[in-house]
Every structure is written in structure tokens, then in C-alpha cells.
Amino acid sequence: MKGKKRDLTQMKTPHTYAIIFGVVLFCWMLTFLVPAGKFSVEDKEYENAEGGVSTRTVLKPETFRYDYPLNQTYVYESLERLLVDSDKLEEAEVNQKDLRQLLEENTASELTEEKLAEIGLDDDELYDLYGDKIYDQKKKRHKTARVWGTDDVGGFGFLNYIFEGLVSGDKYGSAVGIVALILVVGGAFGIIMSTGAIDAGIYSFINKTRGLERLALPILFFLFSLGGATFGMAEEVIPFSMIMVPFVIALGYDSIVAVTVTYVASQVGNATSWMSPFSVAVAQGIAGVPILSGATFRLIMWVVITALSAAYIMIYGERIRKHPEKSLSYKTDQYFRDHLSATEEKDVAFKLGHKLILLEMLAVLIWIIWGVTVKGYYIPEIASQFFVMGIVAGFIAVIFNLNDMGINDVASAFQTGVADLAGTAVVVGMAKGILLVLGGADANMPSALNTMLYGIGNVLAGVPAFIGAWAMYLFQSMFNLVVTSNSGQAALTMPIMAPLADILGVSRQVAVLAYQLGAGFVDTFTPVSASLIGVLGVARMNWSTWAKFQIKMQGFFFILGTIAIMIAMMIGLQ
Numbered sequence: 001m002k003g004k005k006r007d008l009t010q011m012k013t014p015h016t017y018a019i020i021f022g023v024v025l026f027c028w029m030l031t032f033l034v035p036a037g038k039f040s041v042e043d044k045e046y047e048n049a050e051g052g053v054s055t056r057t058v059l060k061p062e063t064f065r066y067d068y069p070l071n072q073t074y075v076y077e078s079l080e081r082l083l084v085d086s087d088k089l090e091e092a093e094v095n096q097k098d099l100r101q102l103l104e105e106n107t108a109s110e111l112t113e114e115k116l117a118e119i120g121l122d123d124d125e126l127y128d129l130y131g132d133k134i135y136d137q138k139k140k141r142h143k144t145a146r147v148w149g150t151d152d153v154g155g156f157g158f159l160n161y162i163f164e165g166l167v168s169g170d171k172y173g174s175a176v177g178i179v180a181l182i183l184v185v186g187g188a189f190g191i192i193m194s195t196g197a198i199d200a201g202i203y204s205f206i207n208k209t210r211g212l213e214r215l216a217l218p219i220l221f222f223l224f225s226l227g228g229a230t231f232g233m234a235e236e237v238i239p240f241s242m243i244m245v246p247f248v249i250a251l252g253y254d255s256i257v258a259v260t261v262t263y264v265a266s267q268v269g270n271a272t273s274w275m276s277p278f279s280v281a282v283a284q285g286i287a288g289v290p291i292l293s294g295a296t297f298r299l300i301m302w303v304v305i306t307a308l309s310a311a312y313i314m315i316y317g318e319r320i321r322k323h324p325e326k327s328l329s330y331k332t333d334q335y336f337r338d339h340l341s342a343t344e345e346k347d348v349a350f351k352l353g354h355k356l357i358l359l360e361m362l363a364v365l366i367w368i369i370w371g372v373t374v375k376g377y378y379i380p381e382i383a384s385q386f387f388v389m390g391i392v393a394g395f396i397a398v399i400f401n402l403n404d405m406g407i408n409d410v411a412s413a414f415q416t417g418v419a420d421l422a423g424t425a426v427v428v429g430m431a432k433g434i435l436l437v438l439g440g441a442d443a444n445m446p447s448a449l450n451t452m453l454y455g456i457g458n459v460l461a462g463v464p465a466f467i468g469a470w471a472m473y474l475f476q477s478m479f480n481l482v483v484t485s486n487s488g489q490a491a492l493t494m495p496i497m498a499p500l501a502d503i504l505g506v507s508r509q510v511a512v513l514a515y516q517l518g519a520g521f522v523d524t525f526t527p528v529s530a531s532l533i534g535v536l537g538v539a540r541m542n543w544s545t546w547a548k549f550q551i552k553m554q555g556f557f558f559i560l561g562t563i564a565i566m567i568a569m570m571i572g573l574q
Contacts, residue, residue, distance in 0.1 A: 028237075041444045044057075046288075059495050075108075081155050099169065111294040147159060162430055180379075188239075189417040190415070191410055199340070200350045201355075203244060204350040206250060214314070218314060225302070228273065229275065236382065237380035246340065249340065259535055259539050263531065264407060267523045268557075273302065279487070284414065286494040294512075350402065356400070462505065469501075472501070486519050
């Protein structure tokens with residue numbers, strides 16, 4: 001009997017959880033091969049976008065060293081000499097009495113980094129005093145996680161990456177803050193969706209604007225791109241997508257189009273921004289470039305790249321509108337189509353209560369934009385604002401008897417909304433676990449990531465200016481696959497890329513441009529992006545499905561970015 005041939009076209013796409021686990025395992029294996037390294041850090045002041053002074057902790061590129069054991073004998077003898085050098089003691093801000101006590105109570109072999117740090121002689125201070133002689137450089141150390149473990153029992157193990165990822169950070173960022181935002185927003189929109197206001201509003205809009213559907217895509221794309229360009233819109237897209245996904249699908253498109261005209265558009269704006277305080281302003285400040293300089297070039301770049309990107313998704317969207325079955329998300333979009341079809345069959349009336357809820361939503365969205373741009377609101381405030389929106393919508397639904405909702409129905413709707421996005425919240429923690437397995441993104445802590453950052457900087461040294469500028473763009477794009485915080489990537493990479501640009505004959509302005517293009521574009525693809533995963537969760541789409549579409553668009557973006565870098569080099573952007 002002939003064996004059955006395997007139909008490769010019927011192979012199942014890996015689940016997002018499975019993909020992330022594979023990436024975690026790969027990164028863990030990588031730490032066995034790449035030794036850990038670290039940099040000393042310093043606080044750098046720079047003029048911010050508002051004309052004031054901000055401070056950012058950045059690495060000092062010339063201080064990179066591998067993680068070696070302490071050369072206890074050399075350090076002990078050096079400290080004995082330091083004990084009688086009053087001037088050097090004062091300069092190092094070390095208490096003479098504490099140092100004498102340490103040396104009297106310990107032999108050279110008993111000296112540890114922890115004991116030295118207790119009297120103010122941490123690794124950075126010793127390195128500043130004596131250089132790399134403080135290390136026993138016979139063997140580089142690796143920072144490789146255990147198979148299993150916690151910080152309390154045995155140390156971090158890579159199989160604990162989900163929990164550690166979920167509890168990492170704080171309420172202002174990934175992962176805890178983003179997870180909390182996703183759950184609160186999910187609950188708030190669970191209430192709003194239960195009122196039927198969004199469904200009724202969508203059909204009312206479509207019925208009144210038939211024939212103008214195609215105008216919706218470029219308008220939405222430019223609006224969200226403007227949000228990314230002006231105030232670094234990213235996490236804020238998650239709640240917006242709650243409305244936009246069913247709306248775009250109702251227009252005849254798919255959820256891929258919906259994610260593109262919302263989240264992708266915001267990151268196109270972020271990548272080409274002339275004024276974002278979270279990306280270009282921070283990078284320019286760290287690189288020593290006048291804040292918001294080069295705005296004319298960037299503004300033109302924003303218009304051109306946003307228009308071309310909008311045209312790209314319009315062409316794709318038109319193909320899907322004519323042949324919906326060709327969509328990669330056709331099966332998962334059935335949920336939205338069924339819901340919209342059921343609503344259409346009911347011939348839902350656009351009642352006064354529905355209108356009040358939509359007006360209240362608009363008021364809250366304006367409140368959020370004002371808060372972010374004027375008052376500096378961030379994740380905690382935004383989450384609270386959306387919770388207020390959900391509660392008020394619930395009260396309106398009860399008062400106007402929308403869908404026969406009572407107080408208990410409002411509470412149940414909130415619970416359902418939270419449950420719908422719980423899986424997405426877990427993915428955010430998983431994605432953060434990738435970075436933890438690599439040793440974290442702290443330049444001052446030994447990690448494989450720091451070593452890779454240092455190695456790339458060395459590889460780029462000595463190449464021609466044009467190739468160097470393009471290589472910087474390629475590096476920033478690759479680096480963003482694991483570090484998706486724009487300001488965090490700027491703090492890690494710009495202290496290395498700025499002086500490297502001087503060596504290569506590339507202007508620091510172009511180095512900043514390479515950073516922002518790489519950081520912005522790749523945020524629309526990497527599974528480590530908490531914001532992207534949040535939006536995909538709203539669209540009920542696996543990252544693997546998204547990646548099949550987005551990988552082609554990434555090629556498109558990379559070509560646009562390369563052209564922008566080359567033009568900047570040719571005109572001598574300063």
C-alpha cells in the first residue's frame with residue numbers, strides 16, 4: 001500500500017501561545033552561547049519637547065565589560081591602599097570607617113560584590129576606580145535562567161516566564177499596567193456592547209453613507225497616524241479598536257484591515273513623527289541633537305509614507321471586499337459577521353439611549369486625548385477613564401431600558417468583557433517573558449542582550465557612511481523585535497549609535513531617524529508588543545495569522561524606510 005501523502009496546505013497554523021513558547025526556548029538556548037555583559041549608566045539631562053529639562057538614565061558605551069568573577073586578591077590589595085588615600089576616598093564617597101571594618105572582618109577570599117556594595121563600592125564604582133583589573137578574566141560568565149525556579153526559590157527559571165512576565169513592571173507600563181488596562185477596557189466595552197449602542201450606530205451610519213465606504217479607510221488611517229505622530233499613540237489604540245473592528249467589518253472588509261487602519265496606522269505615525277515626546281524627542285535629547293530639529297523633513301516624510309501606507313491597505317481592502325473568502329482572517333471574522341447579521345435581522349432602531357451612549361463615548365475619548373496631550377495622563381488614568389465610560393453607559397442602558405438591562409446585567413456584561421480579553425492579557429505577560437529570559441533590558445545588569453547590543457556596535461564600526469546608515473536602520477529594526485518600548489530602546493541604543501554615527505561620517509540626525517523608523521515599523525509585527533497583542537485580541541486574531549499578512553507589509557515598510565534614510569543622507573539632514 002502506498003503511504004498517504006501529507007497535504008502541507010492543510011497544516012495548522014501554530015497558536016500564538018505555541019509560537020511565543022518556541023521563541024522563549026530559543027532565547028534561553030541563546031544565553032548558553034552568548035556571555036552576559038553590562039554597561040555603567042549615568043543620568044543625562046536634555047531639553048524636552050516643552051522646552052524644559054528631562055532626565056534619562058542611559059548607558060555609557062565605553063564601559064562595556066563581560067560579566068567576570070571578582071578578582072578578590074587585587075580588589076583587597078587595592079582597597080588597602082585606598083584606605084589611606086583620603087582624597088580618593090572622598091572622591092569615591094566611601095566612608096573610611098566602613099571600609100576599615102570590611103577589611104578587618106574579611107580576608108581577600110571572603111570579599112563579595114554584595115559586601116562591597118553595602119559600603120558604596122558597587123561594581124560600577126570599582127570599575128571607575130580600577131578598570132577591568134577588578135575582574136578575574138579567565139572565564140566569561142553566562143546569565144542563563146534555570147529550567148524552573150522563582151526569585152524566592154532557586155532563582156528565575158524560564159518555565160516560569162508567564163508568571164514572571166505578568167508581574168513584571170508596574171502600573172505605568174508592561175506588563176502589569178498593560179494587562180490591567182486590557183482587562184478594565186474589556187469590561188467597560190463589555191457593558192457598552194451589551195447595550196447595543198455600537199451596533200445600532202454602525203448600521204445607522206452605513207445606511208446614511210452608502211457608496212462612501214471606500215473613503216473611510218484613508219480617513220481612519222490618517223487620523224490614527226496623526227495620533228501616533230503627535231502623542232505616541234499605542235496602548236490607547238486598544239479601546240479604539242473595540243469600536244473600529246466591527247465597524248470596518250460591517251463596511252465589507254476584514255479584521256486585518258481594521259487592525260491596520262488603527263494600530264498599524266498609529267505606528268506609521270510614530271515611526272515618521274516630527275514631534276512625539278516618547279520617541280523622536282527622547283532620542284534627539286540623548287543623541288545631543290536639538291529637540292524637534294529636522295521637523296520639516298519628518299513632516300514631509302509623515303505625509304508621504306502615511307499616504308502610501310493608506311494606499312497599500314486600500315488596495316488590499318478592495319480585494320477583500322470583492323472576495324471576502326480570500327481573507328486570512330475569514331474564519332475568525334465569522335464571529336463579527338454573525339453578530340452583525342443577527343443585529344441586522346432584528347432591524348435595531350437607533351434609540352435616544354443609544355445616541356446618548358455614543359455621545360458619552362465621544363466625550364470620554366475627547367477627555368482621554370486632552371488628558372494625554374495636556375495633562376500627561378497615562379495608563380492608570382486612561383484605564384480609569386474607560387471604566388467611568390462603561391459605568392455611565394450602564395446607567396444609561398438601565399434608565400432607557402436598552403436590551404432590558406438591569407444592574408445585574410451591567411455587572412455580568414463587565415465580567416464577560418473581562419473574560420473575553422483575559423487570554424490576550426496572558427499573551428502580554430508571555431511576550432514580556434521573552435525579554436526576561438534574555439536577561440532583561442537593564443543596561444546596568446549583566447545580560448546576553450547587552451552583549452548582543454555591544455557586538456552589533458562593533459560590527460558596524462568602519463563601514464562606509466551610506467551602508468552604515470542603512471545598517472543602523474536594520475539594527476534598530478531587529479532590536480525592536482525584543483525591546484518594544486520606544487523610550488527604552490532610545491536609552492539603550494542611542495548612546496552607542498550617536499558616537500558611532502560620528503565615526504562613520506553619518507549625522508546624528510540620521511542616526512535618530514534610523515532609530516525611529518526601525519522602532520515604529522517593527523512594532524506592528526513583533527509578538528513582544530503588548531499593544532499589538534491587545535489589539536489582535538480585540539480582533540480575535542492569532543498573531544500567527546497576523547504575521548502572514550504583516551510580513552509582506554514589513555517588506556513594504558522596510559523599502560520605504562530605506563528610501564527615507566538614503567534621501568536623508570543625500571540631502572545631508574542635520
